Amino acid sequence: MAESVVPVVYVGDIASAMRFYAVFGFAEQSSGGDGSSRWSYLRHGDLTVLLVEVQPRLITVELPLLIYLYVDDLAATVAALAAAGFPADRVGYPEHAPGGEARTLDPDGNVVLVGQRAAVRPEERVRPTAAEARFSLIRRAAEAAAQRGGAPERCQIGRAGGEPCPRPAEVRLADSCGQSAWACVDHADETLLNARSVFLATEDDECLAPFLRRRATPPTPPAPPAPPA
Numbered sequence: 001m002a003e004s005v006v007p008v009v010y011v012g013d014i015a016s017a018m019r020f021y022a023v024f025g026f027a028e029q030s031s032g033g034d035g036s037s038r039w040s041y042l043r044h045g046d047l048t049v050l051l052v053e054v055q056p057r058l059i060t061v062e063l064p065l066l067i068y069l070y071v072d073d074l075a076a077t078v079a080a081l082a083a084a085g086f087p088a089d090r091v092g093y094p095e096h097a098p099g100g101e102a103r104t105l106d107p108d109g110n111v112v113l114v115g116q117r118a119a120v121r122p123e124e125r126v127r128p129t130a131a132e133a134r135f136s137l138i139r140r141a142a143e144a145a146a147q148r149g150g151a152p153e154r155c156q157i158g159r160a161g162g163e164p165c166p167r168p169a170e171v172r173l174a175d176s177c178g179q180s181a182w183a184c185v186d187h188a189d190e191t192l193l194n195a196r197s198v199f200l201a202t203e204d205d206e207c208l209a210p211f212l213r214r215r216a217t218p219p220t221p222p223a224p225p226a227p228p229a
Contacts, residue, residue: 006041006048007067009110014040014053016107021049023080024069064195066110074100074116075126088114089129094190096160100126103193113194138188141200142170157187174201 011017018028018040026042026049033039037054049067071077078088081104088104091113099116106112145151151172155165169182175197183191191198 004046004048006050008050008052009066009106010052010054010058011106012053012057012108014038014051017051018042019084020086020106021051023077023084023086024071064111064197066106066112068113068115070097070115070117072116072118074102074114077114078102090126091193092128092186092189093120093125094160094186138171138185138192138200141172142185142188145171152182155184155187156181157183157191172201173198175199 009017014031018026021042025044026047027044029041029043029048031038031040033053035055037052039053040051042049042051078090081088081102086104086106088102091101091103093100094115097115097117098119100120101113101115104112104114151169153168155167155169157173158165165184165187167184167186170185171188172180172182173188173191174180175195177197180201188200192200
């Protein structure tokens with residue numbers, strides 16, 4: 001049986017990455033490497049992460065989420081990130097982080113989410129700082145879907161851990177692979193935040209098919225000039 005797991009993160013500059021992870025309490029325990037590659041082993045309590053820098057730089061796939069970190073004080077962590085030059089957006093209070101969740105980028109542009117498991121009182125909640133426009137679009141899509149009808153009875157996204165969501169389906173989501181699912185407003189917001197290829201699916205006249213049909217229609221030739229009187 002495995003005793004521990006060490007996440008390996010390929011970075012462009014180990015020193016910059018170490019400064020980022022230091023905000024979360026990680027400190028270097030050992031390091032090594034040669035002219036073409038370097039590594040740094042970081043630890044914070046029982047948590048570890050291995051930073052690897054290679055030359056030429058490794059081309060990695062852009063991911064919607066690199067690492068999810070739970071902290072005991074989200075507000076203090078967000079403040080510490082900002083002081084270190086890594087601004088974070090507060091993105092809401094999902095079921096897996098009732099104390100709040102924030103989104104930031106590491107020095108390589110990777111998405112790192114930070115959550116707090118301990119819940120906070122409703123009056124202590126902080127309004128999202130980046131999701132307002134997205135949430136407004138979700139609300140508009142939900143209103144349009146309600147007018148059209150045809151949505152399933154329940155949200156198809158589900159809660160973390162596989163538990164079904166009892167809330168009604170309000171918004172249809174789709175992705176570039178052709179998959180689609182109906183979601184409640186909150187789970188639609190969470191999915192759009194964490195799955196970068198997902199988008200709001202609509203069924204109005206602005207869909208791609210009508211646009212392509214218009215593009216394929218030959219233009220109407222101009223009428224011939226009228227004969228002289």
